[in-house]
Amino acid sequence: MSNKILSFKNISKSYSNIVALEQISFDIPKNSIFGILGANGSGKSTFMKILPGLIQNWSGEIFHNGKFVEKNNIKLRDKFGYLIEAPTFYEYLSARKNLEILSRISPNHSLDIDYILELVNLKSRSEDKVSAYSYGMKQRLGIAQCLIHNPEILILDEPNNGLDPNGIQDMIKLIKNLRTEGKTICLSTHNLRDVEELCTHFTVFQNGKNSKTCSMEKQIKNSKTWIVNTKDIDSALEKLKNSDIFEVISVFNKNILIESMEIQSLDDIHEILSDIEIYKISKESNLIGYFDASKTDS
């Protein structure tokens, strides 16, 4: 049986003479955290609105568990939880009332509102009007409304947008927990760290097209970029510059960012820096490369 829970084939969308999406195709594996990476205006949000039917006239095909999904398939929406763009609620109502409204139109297997509020750490503020909430709280409530009908796939559009570092950490933890509960998560972001820290797979959007789809494991394996964290930065720099294998890209704090000509192993770096005290060597995903390319293209 296929591991793909969701497949998109040749998704295109135009607004009068502007092409927003062009022949987007990729597969989302089951129980993955799938990142859609792209610069602002690359078409991520437009794409996110296609599946829930917020955008009507588009072309292409979507498959769920290998089965073709008809456009505006209402029943299928039960299997998805959406957080599209900034979290928006009926601000004059309490968080609980907002969830009650959404629960009422969700399928019968809706989860208990108290349980959901507890999960996103909002139970103590559940009777407050949403207008009194901070952005981070609204974002967490956004996740809560996604979960109310216990969907198998969560579609999150920039879930970390506007959050402070603590909020981002909470969100990352929450998303990872949801994956351990068996859910598949598809999130869009322009933040490379989100993808590196969270995603098991990713695709890159550039000017309405997706250029690359890959697992994060494979991306890191194929990466030629490393960060060396060392005590003796000058000696390490000299040795790396003198080696034929590595090129020094940049130096920051006690870190040296290097790139190899070929795919190298950790042992190669240890061999060159054998007599230098090293704190840590880590391989970088080098997602920035795609991002720069997308900026250059546009």
Place this chain on the structure above:
Amino acid sequence: MLAKLIHNELIKVLYKRRTYISFLLITVLIPVIVYAIDYGAVSLQNKIYGQMQDSFIFIGTIINGNLAAYLIIAILITHMPFLSTIIPSEIISGEYSKGTFRLYLTRSITRRAVFFSKVVVVFIYTTIMMFYFFFYSLFIANLMLGPGELIVFHKGVLLLSEDDVVWRFFLGCIFSNLVMLTIAYLCLLFSSFSKNSVTPIISTISIVFVGTAISFIPIDIFELIDPYLFTGYIDIFLLAFYYPVPQEVFVQCLVVCLIWTILFILVGYLNFSKRDIVE
């Protein structure tokens, strides 16, 4: 599912402050006007007597609760279109502009059901408001001035007995409500196109204004088209106090308002169902 959607729409409407603006205005304004009528009763009576004192001798006073309610409704009915746009103006556009459709329309519900739940709520709101306006006026006026025979002008002087008044208010209320519903659905139509709640109000009131002007300007072409415009029936309430009641005009009003209402709802629905939610 439609019942659940209506339930949701009612909660959304009931928790908004703007819902209560019209009720608050009516509640405060009517007693003030009734008091003013009572206070200026002598002067008002003289003005009415002045037109008839050569032909009639009145014993007692003609100023009573029924006359006050009749005058209040006759004066304020032309302003009711504005109040009837308060909820429909933002029932769709408000959700576009605040982005709440991104929450709502991603559920397993059809846009048709969402739209018609809003249609039902507009019906409920407008009808309650109109009945409140009519019968609160009648209640307060009778409470403050007491009941009595109602004197109106129709082909001369028409004196309606106390027993003959309430059903006429009821008839006037039903048909005035029909006209206000048509106006409310016109506003709902504009709401489905707009991204803010002000544009639908301005557009609706402008159309009502132009339509009303057509009714009042005695030009042949206007007189020809006026019976087919719902705006020509805004003051149909007055006809409920004619003797005999002109049934053909009420039937005409019913047909015209229903046709316009269906048209507004249909166009609004078609636009809503095809619109991309990009806000």
